[in-house]
Amino acid sequence: MKRRTRDQGVAASAREPDKEASKLWRRRVTGRIGLAAAFVALAIAAVWLIRARHRAPETHDLELLRIAHLSQEAAYDSGLKLGRAGRHEESLPYYRRALAGGSEPTWAAHFNYAVSLYNVGFEVREVHGVAMPATRSSIERVALMRAALAQLDTAEMLATSPGDKATVLKGRGERFEIWGLPWDAFMQLRKAEWADPSQPALRQSSESYLMVLRHPDERWAPGTTRSGLPEPAAPALGDSSGR
Numbered sequence: 001m002k003r004r005t006r007d008q009g010v011a012a013s014a015r016e017p018d019k020e021a022s023k024l025w026r027r028r029v030t031g032r033i034g035l036a037a038a039f040v041a042l043a044i045a046a047v048w049l050i051r052a053r054h055r056a057p058e059t060h061d062l063e064l065l066r067i068a069h070l071s072q073e074a075a076y077d078s079g080l081k082l083g084r085a086g087r088h089e090e091s092l093p094y095y096r097r098a099l100a101g102g103s104e105p106t107w108a109a110h111f112n113y114a115v116s117l118y119n120v121g122f123e124v125r126e127v128h129g130v131a132m133p134a135t136r137s138s139i140e141r142v143a144l145m146r147a148a149l150a151q152l153d154t155a156e157m158l159a160t161s162p163g164d165k166a167t168v169l170k171g172r173g174e175r176f177e178i179w180g181l182p183w184d185a186f187m188q189l190r191k192a193e194w195a196d197p198s199q200p201a202l203r204q205s206s207e208s209y210l211m212v213l214r215h216p217d218e219r220w221a222p223g224t225t226r227s228g229l230p231e232p233a234a235p236a237l238g239d240s241s242g243r
Contacts, residue, residue: 067093072102076109083112088119107158111168114151117144118175145179166196170205182213 067075079094095113099105121141135141152172159165173188189206196202 063093067097070094070097072098072100072105076105079116080112083116083119086123088116088123091116092120105158107155107160107164107168110151110155110158111171114148114155115171117151118148120144145175148175162196162198166192166199166202169195170202177209182209186210186213 070078075094076098079091079098082088082091082094092113095109095116098109099113121135121144123135135144149172152168156165156168156172159168169188169192173185173192176182176185176188186206186209189202189209193199193202193206
């Protein structure tokens with residue numbers, strides 16, 4: 001009886017390595033299957049991206065071709081609608097068509113194009129359910145700001161009435177303010193006041209902004225400054241309604 005028990009014990013211990021080898025083999029097979037599945041998923045994703053990249057330019061080119069056949073007036077109206085709906089990046093090719101050739105564009109066309117160029121730098125769009133900025137870097141945002149300022153320069157040259165010129169100057173000042181250039185912003189607001197002295201709100205805006213610059217460490221009562229004038233309004237980033 002003792003010998004049989006000892007022999008059975010030896011036989012049982014001899015079978016243990018087989019079980020361990022079997023477990024090891026199953027783990028290796030499972031790992032290889034998982035790795036293969038990951039490679040397949042990556043390959044599918046790569047193919048999808050390649051096809052999407054090939055489709056996107058074609059769709060974009062067709063859209064540009066359609067816009068190119070629009071009249072200047074129709075393109076401008078579409079650009080305005082898209083800009084007012086917050087779809088600034090989509091409005092840009094329509095503005096470019098409106099400003100290209102044909103009749104001479106008005107100051108308002110250049111002004112509204114500048115507004116959309118500037119606002120693209122702050123636009124957020126949804127990509128697969130995730131909010132993403134329309135621009136990829138601060139370099140692009142700076143380039144858009146420079147392009148917007150160039151359009152504002154053209155708009156200022158084309159503006160003939162005091163009110164229109166003041167609108168352009170005030171718009172430039174508001175954008176300087178947001179970009180952290182307070183004194184440049186103040187100078188534009190002051191020029192807007194000088195361009196159209198008939199608007200008391202322009203003087204109030206520049207005077208109250210100057211007070212904030214002179215006393216940045218003081219707290220102001222809502223709606224007033226030390227001089228009793230209304231404090232500067234929030235930067236208006238909407239489109240001009242002029243044509």
